[in-house]
Amino acid sequence: SxxxxxxxxxxxxxxxxxxxxxxxxxxxxxxxxxxxxxxxxxxxxxxxxxxxxxxxxxxxxxxxxIGLLVTYINDQGFIYTNTIGGWDPQQLIGQRMTIYTSDGPVPAVIARKPIHLLDQDERKQVVKTKDMWLDIGAKDKEEAAEAVHIGDPVTLELGYQEMRNGLANSPxxxxxxxxxxxxxxxxxxxxxxxxxxxxxxxxxxxxxxxxxxxxxxxxxxxxxxxxxxxTHATDCPTIDKNQEGDIKLGGGPVVYRGPNM
Ligand SMILES: [Zn+2]
Known part of the structure; x- marks a missing residue:
């Protein structure tokens, strides 16, 4: 269907x-x-x-x-990546991810230094992707490099979730x-x-x-x-309709006229 x-x-x-x-x-x-x-x-x-x-x-x-691409595996077996497309790095903190390898999908989680251990200056900074790593649970570089290869693509853990009123969320x-x-x-x-x-x-x-x-x-x-x-609905908190227009979720498509967007 x-x-x-x-x-x-x-x-x-x-x-x-x-x-x-x-x-x-x-x-x-x-x-x-x-x-x-x-x-x-x-x-x-x-x-x-x-x-x-x-x-x-x-x-x-x-x-x-959008996704990530494996670029480096360090001696401890932690995995570093570059981005595919435009991410808000804040969204990646703590996410479950999947790395797609030639032997199939490998589950991972994105870690960074926990807030409890950040000093006052670090807490004020916006996190960058270089400050985050993927952990697949490997005990060292050798084990990680056996499971995952440089260049393997990564996405958020995929999954379709239905909510109330006929709405759903998914990466x-x-x-x-x-x-x-x-x-x-x-x-x-x-x-x-x-x-x-x-x-x-x-x-x-x-x-x-x-x-x-x-x-x-x-x-x-x-x-x-x-x-x-x-596009972005504006019937939710923190969005200024003066700037973004009046766009309701479920209110039908937003149509740009001609090539002007
Ligand atoms: Zn798009």
Whole structure:
């Protein structure tokens, strides 16, 4: 079902550059209704209905999510990383993570010097990723290096959690919600009959510079393109509507006019 598709893309890792597992799920789901499915050299999955119509409309949602990349294992077996995409480092403190290795996923936790041991100056500082490390429970470098390799990608521990009022939370909602909307829009539009060629594209590498949307747009060459991504609701504490506008969760999509955002 459409909901199972949504949940399965959320529970499948896709740090930028490592989108293949999610793209496999997209290909298999759209296979039930798309007239044409292609994967370009970059890894974008392009599903199309009514491909012979002269007017081409493209919906793009990115398949990738932010993550980390293993860069160093120290003598004690602690693991250091660089970021994939833009993180707020504060959000990483204490998180459960998963490292994706050639032998499968390895669970980890992000640690830093505990607040009890921070001096007055350190407490005032914003934590940086270089002050945090991943702990997989290894007893030394040798054990850690056997399980994990330099270059292995990392995400938050994935998991879909339903809340009240039909709401849910999960890592990677940015932008698996947008990806889902694009594919679901294609499915529903086909049901109602199409007079354009409609392309729904699961793009790669958005979080590191909107790359897949650019390459796939050259491939599809649409006359009309709509990018679908998340935005910030303003009906919650600490946000100034004077600056950010009046955006209600559940109030429908936010539409930017033309290219102006
Ligand atoms: Zn996004």
């Amino acid at each position: 459409a909901k199972e598709f949504f949940q399965s893309i959320l529970e499948t890792p896709s740090p930028s550059g490592y989108e293949q597992p999610v793209q496999d799920i997209v290909r298999s789901y759209v296979g039930d209704f798309a007239d044409q499915i292609t994967t370009d050299l970059h890894g974008n999955v392009i599903a199309c209905c009514n491909p012979d119509a002269p007017l081409r409309v493209m919906f793009a949602g990115h398949a990738d999510q 990677g909602m940015d932008d698996k919600t947008g990806l889902w909307v694009c594919m679901e829009a294609l499915r529903r539009a086909k049901d109602r009959g199409l007079n354009v060629a409609l392309y729904a594209v699961a793009t790669v590498q958005e979080e590191i510079g909107l790359r897949g949307a650019t390459t796939s747009a050259y491939g599809v060459n649409p006359q009309v393109g709509i990018a679908v991504d998340v």
